[in-house]
Amino acid sequence: MSLAISQCVYSQIQRYSLSRQKPRSFGEQVAIFAATRIFDVGLTTAAAVAAAAAGANAMGVPLTSDILRHAAVGGALKATAMAVAGLIMLAPQNAPLIVLMTLLGTSIGSNVVLVVAVANRIFGTAPNELIIAAVVASIPLSFCFVYYYGAFRVPITFTSIAFDVLGAYTFVRMAENLGYPICPTRPALVAGAVFGTVFSFTITLLSCCVIGKSRNIHVSDFSANGHVSGSAYTTCCGNRVHVSVHATEYARGQGVSGSSNTFTNGTVYNSAHGLGIFWDPGSVNGGLTFNTHSTRDCTTSTGTSNMTRIVMA
Known part of the structure; x- marks a missing residue:
């Protein structure tokens, strides 16, 4: 879930009850956090599966259950890593743990987790070239331009699609430059665009129907x-x-x-x-x-x- 959505959920739903006009208890905050993160894991998994299907179609290869399964595992792991980091950071922390959770909750940390897991499933090992490519590709993925609308600051995130496309392109080209080509550029661009579209469209619906609801x-x-x-x-x-x-x-x-x-x-x-x-x-x-x-x-x-x-x- 993008940082902008997380902040809106926290400020408008999780932290304070508008109907009761008082702060929510810590247990309520954790429950709302868990519900939104479960939604995020499901959405990221679905977006990854859709991206894999689109990429396979653009590449002209048969869509197999293994491709979809690998994509689902990768999407779920990426969102879960961010969710675990965010959940732990709800409680008071010491400095070393904050640094560790911050790293895990960033695109760099979660992308490395994703690449290592998926590479091990496919190749039986995680090549250093792919890990380096994942770190470099995290740079464009670490920026998200968000337009806010309304008194509840409902975020509109369609502008992040371009950064998903750029991240996919960076990953493929960087891996190729390091001597570990994965796929042609076009399927990567298509997969990035599909992932960003599915994710952004659904998140915007969540923003309007939940965060900014009547x-x-x-x-x-x-x-x-x-x-x-x-x-x-x-x-x-x-x-x-x-x-x-x-x-x-x-x-x-x-x-x-x-x-x-x-x-x-x-x-x-x-x-x-x-x-x-x-x-x-x-x-x-x-x-x-x-x-x-x-x-x-x-x-x-x-x-x-x-x-x-x-x-x-």
């Missing part, structure tokens, strides 16, 4: 002077918030009693747009984002009061 947030607050109750309904991507709040304040004092009611209704338009340039689409932190933000409050408030004042002459 939410109904209930408001309730009691104090010595009264209470506030109501709800705020946010539309997809959080660009419009429909507000309906009823606040009651009670007046108590010497010679005074009564209450004051305030009704607030309307819509708040709240949106953000930006471009994020992230180092490593893995599970570690980092990145640079340029955002614009705008808010337009179109709510109206009306009030009624019922006060009694007793004055002793």
Whole structure:
């Protein structure tokens, strides 16, 4: 799962409950993290299988169950390595472990794991040439340009397709330059494009349907002077918030009693747009984002009061 998606899941879903308006417990955070990472492993596996099928077709070789099986294992291992690193980094760490998990969670670490595993399955060994090629190919894969949309900063990741294509091209050419050719350039480009398309399209659907989905947030607050109750309904991507709040304040004092009611209704338009340039689409932190933000409050408030004042002459 790309770093941008991970950050959005953490900030919008995992860390804080909008419906309860309070931080989630550590157990809830771990459960949400596990669910999203299981989804990520499944998606990466499916994208790898689709890429292998497309690459075999472009190369003109029969598509066998071994090809699909090797691709599935590689995709699952890559996503699992990042997931394990991210899960361990949720808890307080010492410096050496952080360095180890950071390396495992980067494209370099996960790509080396993938190449070693798949090469051992196919060749019975992992040639140094392929490991070096995997490290070099991780450089373009370690950048992900992400466009953000909406108040929930829903990420749109289609721009990462070009980097998947470039990564596949770099891996094949580097292996060839080191004297260990794998396949012609065209099948590698096709496989990279298919992987990026499947992954980016599905992740964007997740962003819009889960991260930026419509939410109904209930408001309730009691104090010595009264209470506030109501709800705020946010539309997809959080660009419009429909507000309906009823606040009651009670007046108590010497010679005074009564209450004051305030009704607030309307819509708040709240949106953000930006471009994020992230180092490593893995599970570690980092990145640079340029955002614009705008808010337009179109709510109206009306009030009624019922006060009694007793004055002793």
